[in-house]
Amino acid sequence: MSSRTAPISQPITIRRAVARDAKRLTRLVRGSGAYQGKYAAAVAGYRVGPDYIEAHRAFVAVGADEHEGRILGFYSLVLAPPELDLLFVADEAQGRGIGRLLVAHMRSEARAAGLDRLKVVSHLPAEDFYHRVGAVRTGTALANPPAVPWDRPEFEFRISSE
Numbered sequence: 001m002s003s004r005t006a007p008i009s010q011p012i013t014i015r016r017a018v019a020r021d022a023k024r025l026t027r028l029v030r031g032s033g034a035y036q037g038k039y040a041a042a043v044a045g046y047r048v049g050p051d052y053i054e055a056h057r058a059f060v061a062v063g064a065d066e067h068e069g070r071i072l073g074f075y076s077l078v079l080a081p082p083e084l085d086l087l088f089v090a091d092e093a094q095g096r097g098i099g100r101l102l103v104a105h106m107r108s109e110a111r112a113a114g115l116d117r118l119k120v121v122s123h124l125p126a127e128d129f130y131h132r133v134g135a136v137r138t139g140t141a142l143a144n145p146p147a148v149p150w151d152r153p154e155f156e157f158r159i160s161s162e
Contacts, residue, residue, distance in 0.1 A: 015060060017076075025048040039124075057079070057109055057113075059077075060074040117157060119156055122152055135157050137154070
């Protein structure tokens with residue numbers, strides 16, 4: 001079994017992102033394998049700044065392995081209007097359930113904030129992931145050149161009150 005598909009073997013902690021995480025989150029976004037080739041321009045100048053982290057509910061998944069405190073992924077929940085704005089898992093950590101953990105955490109945060117649903121505009125390569133974690137396709141976000149010159153699938157998470 002390759003490390004890419006190995007299940008999580010070390011504890012993962014999800015904590016609120018802090019300003020000092022900004023550079024690492026920016027590197028995670030810009031270095032994402034899902035944004036190579038024709039998609040590279042969408043994240044080339046992207047920055048997750050301390051101001052963004054302060055303004056939104058951003059959370060990081062941190063591994064407790066030999067890379068103590070290494071950020072394996074993160075998400076950002078925007079409350080108004082309700083939207084999962086960012087969700088990234090480090091390339092080398094994909095396929096290990098970290099994305100699912102982040103989505104479960106996001107659902108819990110959304111429920112605690114009183115949300116019953118939230119939108120996600122997905123990157124094309126992430127479409128299958130969102131289906132697998134329970135998001136429902138609701139439409140298409142049209143291209144917005146030059147930043148995003150392609151249409152993207154739009155999903156909705158329905159948040160139960162449990």
